[in-house]
Amino acid sequence: MVPSTYDGVAAVLAVLALLTEFAMLRAPMLRSQVRLYAFQSLVVTGLAAYVAASRHIDELYVLAALSLVLKVVIVPALILRLLRDADTDLAGSSVLGVASAILIALVVAAFGFFAVGSMHVNSSSLPTSSLAIACAIVLVAFVLIILRSDVVSQAIGFFSLENGVSVASLVVASGLPLIVDIAFLFDLLVAVVVFGVIMRVHHARNATLSTSDFDRLRG
Amino acid sequence: MGSEIVSPYGVQAIQVLTILLGAPLVSGVIAHAEGRLQGRRGPRILQPYYDIAKFFSKETLVTNDSSWVFLAGPIVAFACYLTVPLLIPVLTTFPLPLGFSGDILGGGFILALAGFSIALSGAESGAPYAQLGSSRAMTFGALIEPTILFVIFAVALITHTDLPYALSATIRSSTSQMVRPSHVLAVVAFFLVVLVDTGRIPVETHSGTLEFGMIDEARTLEHSGPPLALLKWGSTMKQLILYTILINVFLAPWGLASTGKWSSVLLAVVALLGKAIALGLVFAIIDNSFSKLRLFKITEFIASAFLLAVLSVLVFYVGGG
Numbered sequence: 173m174v175p176s177t178y179d180g181v182a183a184v185l186a187v188l189a190l191l192t193e194f195a196m197l198r199a200p201m202l203r204s205q206v207r208l209y210a211f212q213s214l215v216v217t218g219l220a221a222y223v224a225a226s227r228h229i230d231e232l233y234v235l236a237a238l239s240l241v242l243k244v245v246i247v248p249a250l251i252l253r254l255l256r257d258a259d260t261d262l263a264g265s266s267v268l269g270v271a272s273a274i275l276i277a278l279v280v281a282a283f284g285f286f287a288v289g290s291m292h293v294n295s296s297s298l299p300t301s302s303l304a305i306a307c308a309i310v311l312v313a314f315v316l317i318i319l320r321s322d323v324v325s326q327a328i329g330f331f332s333l334e335n336g337v338s339v340a341s342l343v344v345a346s347g348l349p350l351i352v353d354i355a356f357l358f359d360l361l362v363a364v365v366v367f368g369v370i371m372r373v374h375h376a377r378n379a380t381l382s383t384s385d386f387d388r389l390r391g
Numbered sequence: 392m393g394s395e396i397v398s399p400y401g402v403q404a405i406q407v408l409t410i411l412l413g414a415p416l417v418s419g420v421i422a423h424a425e426g427r428l429q430g431r432r433g434p435r436i437l438q439p440y441y442d443i444a445k446f447f448s449k450e451t452l453v454t455n456d457s458s459w460v461f462l463a464g465p466i467v468a469f470a471c472y473l474t475v476p477l478l479i480p481v482l483t484t485f486p487l488p489l490g491f492s493g494d495i496l497g498g499g500f501i502l503a504l505a506g507f508s509i510a511l512s513g514a515e516s517g518a519p520y521a522q523l524g525s526s527r528a529m530t531f532g533a534l535i536e537p538t539i540l541f542v543i544f545a546v547a548l549i550t551h552t553d554l555p556y557a558l559s560a561t562i563r564s565s566t567s568q569m570v571r572p573s574h575v576l577a578v579v580a581f582f583l584v585v586l587v588d589t590g591r592i593p594v595e596t597h598s599g600t601l602e603f604g605m606i607d608e609a610r611t612l613e614h615s616g617p618p619l620a621l622l623k624w625g626s627t628m629k630q631l632i633l634y635t636i637l638i639n640v641f642l643a644p645w646g647l648a649s650t651g652k653w654s655s656v657l658l659a660v661v662a663l664l665g666k667a668i669a670l671g672l673v674f675a676i677i678d679n680s681f682s683k684l685r686l687f688k689i690t691e692f693i694a695s696a697f698l699l700a701v702l703s704v705l706v707f708y709v710g711g712g
Contacts, residue, residue, distance in 0.1 A: 180570035
């Protein structure tokens with residue numbers, strides 16, 4: 173069964189978001205990680221706009237515009253500013269080498285793929301494969317958070333996890349009331365504030381962004 | 392003359408001749424473009440032909456420690472590179488009589504045999520750099536192999552066969568085939584495979600003379616005279632063969648001859664060389680925009696190619712796409 177051109181393009185966009193997630197796994201510089209996040213948000217925005225245009229769901233335009241402003245411009249700019257103050261370039265070393273990290277993430281992503289694939293969710297707006305890809309994005313973001321030992325990578329992992337959730341919500345509920353979607357976005361803003369505070373406080377106290385000091389539970 | 396029909400075996404011979412005679416031209420244009428991109432004038436476009444002619448007129452020197460394997464390697468490799476164009480769609484949309492004597496795996500095996508015989512011949516020379524090159528080429532060749540296999544799996548899933556002609560026809564059939572994610576991912580994965588196999592920049596400096604960074608280039612350091620000419624010619628042919636597979640099987644299988652008329656076959660020759668040169672320019676730009684990876688970082692590059700190929704198969708199974 174050949175998917176239609178619409179399904180194909182939509183799935184390619186979703187796959188692009190997943191690949192960006194993998195690229196974050198191997199990005200050694202904090203700045204490049206933030207840029208990758210901005211790119212991933214742009215892809216997700218593009219996907220929303222594409223669904224809006226092809227399925228004539230006008231609220232999605234609003235969502236796309238909001239996520240363009242928030243996730244592509246404001247959040248990356250905020251984190252980059254925090255990074256400029258922190259004066260750190262390299263991400264904390266990962267527990268594993270890049271090749272092994274990618275292989276692990278691949279296994280996890282495959283698990284997500286088949287787990288969702290066996291649920292047979294049908295959607296009118298996007299092909300089922302996008303839901304599987306969204307699940308893979310979320311799982312790979314978890315891998316990123318687990319393997320990286322610095323605050324910024326973990327924050328970026330969390331934000332990109334939200335991107336995965338956005339893709340999933342486009343699949344299962346593209347007609348979702350706009351207010352719910354916007355609430356999601358503001359959740360993201362709260363997370364940015366929380367992570368910003370963590371980054372600043374942690375950096376001010378320990379002069380590092382690495383989380384490897386956190387395992388010593390002393391007062 | 393334009394409307395006379397060429398016999399299918401004639402077209403088959405023209406396919407081999409196109410690869411044989413066109414390959415140095417494609418390499419020459421790429422080298423020239425690279426020179427321009429770097430602000431040099433670059434070598435003449437026909438320089439590879441002059442080089443090959445020059446090597447053919449030189450004497451053959453053999454190291455003391457080597458046996459007949461040292462001299463047989465280049466010949467076997469060259470024969471392999473002459474065989475592969477029989478199996479892949481170089482000029483025609485319709486399968487040629489010998490096209491079914493091997494599938495895409497068969498072509499891969501023959502290319503691997505060529506790489507193996509060159510590596511063996513390099514190792515046989517007894518010289519340290521040639522042996523280092525052979526060892527590295529085999530190591531990275533083994534690492535890239537899973538990616539190639541998964542690309543072939545993806546192709547086989549999409550077309551239900553593993554014949555290159557079938558995929559080429561499937562791609563031509565509709566745009567939805569072009570944009571289906573498993574195809575896009577397989578194409579990108581194969582693109583990275585071509586980067587690795589032609590010794591391009593993220594993996595190897597194509598025209599470098601520093602032995603420590605060499606992989607493929609180092610294998611031929613000890614050869615001279617006609618065997619070296621065969622190796623140089625063979626490496627341009629390998630490049631054009633891989634470009635042809637990428638273009639005519641995966642990327643843009645248009646401009647191929649649909650009939651056996653002289654005019655359309657000749658047009659297909661021109662179209663193939665034009666497309667190969669365009670693709671080569673893309674590779675030249677990549678060559679000039681990225682830096683070479685450290686040797687032990689190449690595994691990361693290969694891992695990302697593998698990732699794309701595996702995702703391609705996964706997406707096919709989950710979304711039918």
